[in-house]
Amino acid sequence: MTDFQQHIQLIREEVNRELANLPIPENPKYLYDPVRYSLQGVGKRFRPILVHLTGRALDANSDGLANLALAVELLHTFTLIHDDIMDNDDTRHGLPTLHKKWDESTAVLAGDAIFVLAQLKVTLIETHATEIMNYFNKITLEICEGQAWDKEFENDLTISEESYLKMIDCKTGALLGSCAALPAIMEGLNDTTVQSLDQFGRQLGRGFQLQDDLLELISSPEEMGKSLGSDLAEGKQTYPVILARTQFEKEWNELTSHFQSNLNGESLEAVKIFLNDSGIAQQTINKYESYFNEAQNALHIIPTEKRHDLESLINLIQKRTY
Amino acid sequence: MTDFQQHIQLIREEVNRELANLPIPENPKYLYDPVRYSLQGVGKRFRPILVHLTGRALDANSDGLANLALAVELLHTFTLIHDDIMDNDDTRHGLPTLHKKWDESTAVLAGDAIFVLAQLKVTLIETHATEIMNYFNKITLEICEGQAWDKEFENDLTISEESYLKMIDCKTGALLGSCAALPAIMEGLNDTTVQSLDQFGRQLGRGFQLQDDLLELISSPEEMGKSLGSDLAEGKQTYPVILARTQFEKEWNELTSHFQSNLNGESLEAVKIFLNDSGIAQQTINKYESYFNEAQNALHIIPTEKRHDLESLINLIQKRTY
Numbered sequence: 001m002t003d004f005q006q007h008i009q010l011i012r013e014e015v016n017r018e019l020a021n022l023p024i025p026e027n028p029k030y031l032y033d034p035v036r037y038s039l040q041g042v043g044k045r046f047r048p049i050l051v052h053l054t055g056r057a058l059d060a061n062s063d064g065l066a067n068l069a070l071a072v073e074l075l076h077t078f079t080l081i082h083d084d085i086m087d088n089d090d091t092r093h094g095l096p097t098l099h100k101k102w103d104e105s106t107a108v109l110a111g112d113a114i115f116v117l118a119q120l121k122v123t124l125i126e127t128h129a130t131e132i133m134n135y136f137n138k139i140t141l142e143i144c145e146g147q148a149w150d151k152e153f154e155n156d157l158t159i160s161e162e163s164y165l166k167m168i169d170c171k172t173g174a175l176l177g178s179c180a181a182l183p184a185i186m187e188g189l190n191d192t193t194v195q196s197l198d199q200f201g202r203q204l205g206r207g208f209q210l211q212d213d214l215l216e217l218i219s220s221p222e223e224m225g226k227s228l229g230s231d232l233a234e235g236k237q238t239y240p241v242i243l244a245r246t247q248f249e250k251e252w253n254e255l256t257s258h259f260q261s262n263l264n265g266e267s268l269e270a271v272k273i274f275l276n277d278s279g280i281a282q283q284t285i286n287k288y289e290s291y292f293n294e295a296q297n298a299l300h301i302i303p304t305e306k307r308h309d310l311e312s313l314i315n316l317i318q319k320r321t322y
Numbered sequence: 323m324t325d326f327q328q329h330i331q332l333i334r335e336e337v338n339r340e341l342a343n344l345p346i347p348e349n350p351k352y353l354y355d356p357v358r359y360s361l362q363g364v365g366k367r368f369r370p371i372l373v374h375l376t377g378r379a380l381d382a383n384s385d386g387l388a389n390l391a392l393a394v395e396l397l398h399t400f401t402l403i404h405d406d407i408m409d410n411d412d413t414r415h416g417l418p419t420l421h422k423k424w425d426e427s428t429a430v431l432a433g434d435a436i437f438v439l440a441q442l443k444v445t446l447i448e449t450h451a452t453e454i455m456n457y458f459n460k461i462t463l464e465i466c467e468g469q470a471w472d473k474e475f476e477n478d479l480t481i482s483e484e485s486y487l488k489m490i491d492c493k494t495g496a497l498l499g500s501c502a503a504l505p506a507i508m509e510g511l512n513d514t515t516v517q518s519l520d521q522f523g524r525q526l527g528r529g530f531q532l533q534d535d536l537l538e539l540i541s542s543p544e545e546m547g548k549s550l551g552s553d554l555a556e557g558k559q560t561y562p563v564i565l566a567r568t569q570f571e572k573e574w575n576e577l578t579s580h581f582q583s584n585l586n587g588e589s590l591e592a593v594k595i596f597l598n599d600s601g602i603a604q605q606t607i608n609k610y611e612s613y614f615n616e617a618q619n620a621l622h623i624i625p626t627e628k629r630h631d632l633e634s635l636i637n638l639i640q641k642r643t644y
Binding site: 028029030031032082085086104105106108109111112113115116117119120122123126129130133134137138140141144145147148149151152 | 350351352353354404407408426427430431433434435437438439441442444445448451452459460462463469470471473474
């Protein structure tokens with residue numbers, strides 16, 4: 001583990017500790033048992049890590065950063081709980097989703113309460129409170145819009161590259177943008193800085209999502225084979241799938257049409273080979289690398305000597321293989 | 323219509339106009355069509371009316387009041403949408419509930435977005451913004467707790483009077499308390515005033531709910547007969563039902579046990595007669611009148627000459643017959 005990896009591991013542990021120490025009441029159990037379950041430490045804590053690293057690059061107030069970091073993680077947790085209901089997902093980080101472990105009503109209410117806990121964390125920030133509140137809630141509305149686009153596109157096998165990129169920008173980019181922008185707002189920095197940092201986070205988020213889309217297809221370990229196969233059979237639209245469908249319609253349909261009945265390692269392997277040979281994998285890599293470059297460029301608003309950790313974070317994401 | 327009734331009708335129309343004029347985007351339709359549907363003017367607007375009347379008694383800033391009034395109504399709308407999912411209710415104010423007109427996923431997301439719109443209204447308030455945000459969200463958490471108690475008690479036919487009163491205090495009292503307290507917080511008034519006004523709203527809310535419980539049973543028009551009958555058959559616990567069950571267990575069980583099979587006007591009439599003859603109706607009236615009196619007393623924090631409209635509001639509620 002590099003020094004930088006140790007550094008973010010320490011931040012992750014601190015965030016996990018703070019989530020575990022939130023003063024969640026014992027009763028009513030209908031509400032707080034599932035809330036406690038959702039706050040157990042299993043996430044990557046990517047968003048609070050981004051808040052902390054950006055904030056430290058700006059020499060931001062550390063109490064404020066801790067509150068912001070918790071607020072964005074709680075907001076993220078709330079959106080996952082409600083998205084899992086809407087998408088009818090059974091597991092998250094290897095654990096049963098809340099609406100599977102309990103039921104939908106429980107999950108709706110626990111999600112609501114966690115969103116309120118996020119807002120309460122934001123109210124603890126003492127500088128530029130109104131701007132932060134406003135930004136935090138505008139971003140949340142953008143995330144809701146992203147989920148709505150996702151639901152609209154769910155059964156649409158003709159979604160365009162442009163529509164897909166807009167959707168992931170709302171669903172993933174907006175929150176990462178806020179993780180980088182909110183520390184600057186809290187410190188009262190100028191609009192140019194806030195906007196540049198928002199762009200840094202958004203571009204990082206776009207790159208991260210497209211990279212995720214490709215990794216899902218080409219590096220899926222054995223246990224993921226089944227869900228990947230069913231995703232492909234159902235025509236789940238991700239960036240490389242959209243490229244393959246629009247550029248090689250006939251070949252792609254032939255390749256994926258038999259998945260439901262003939263799922264095996266061999267057919268998944270055939271998809272990987274196709275993505276490489278057709279150039280779709282490389283096109284996807286080029287696209288997400290361009291986002292990572294834009295993220296890198298947006299960082300120029302921060303003095304060179306303060307920029308190191310954020311550049312390391314981009315690098316760490318760029319080089320991940322799962 | 324009295325002058326006072328005309329006065330609150332004007333406030334109601336203004337609130338409806340502002341709700342209708344909220345700048346709701348056209349797309350994504352998955353999100354904003356149901357949001358628009360939910361903001362159509364069918365509610366009583368009791369909560370924003372309480373904000374306006376209290377605020378005017380305090381000579382509070384009128385732009386701030388308008389934002390607060392919309393925020394509490396949007397918060398209320400959000401809780402109704404999610405409660406309707408959890409309680410599987412089909413209609414609200416005579417219209418299909420959102421999850422019946424669309425589906426549960428749509429309703430979860432539209433509720434979330436309306437809650438965000440409520441928060442965004444709060445961020446427009448320029449004075450004592452952090453305190454207002456904090457109070458607004460603490461109240462929301464209390465409402466979530468109330469709904470959780472309600473779900474815990476749902477199939478519990480042994481719920482005590484005390485537990486029931488705690489539940490309605492969270493579900494109904496908390497928000498009405500905030501409608502009266504928030505204008506005082508916005509104006510920077512002292513804690514004693516804020517707490518007294520919170521008590522005024524809460525006691526009014528408690529009284530209103532118990533009165534509602536009784537009116538449901540004794541003044542139900544023909545079209546309500548069916549749902550009332552099924553509520554009684556399923557043992558839905560409301561204040562007079564709890565009194566009847568605990569004080570006259572045998573008689574009450576006999577009276578309501580045949581509802582599912584023998585629902586007719588005669589059997590509903592028998593319930594009314596029993597509630598009157600047993601004194602349960604009068605006990606309920608005494609209880610809610612004591613809450614209305616406490617609401618009245620809490621108003622003494624406001625100078626006599628400023629108190630008139632709020633006293634008229636208590637009176638109007640006290641005298642309602644449906």
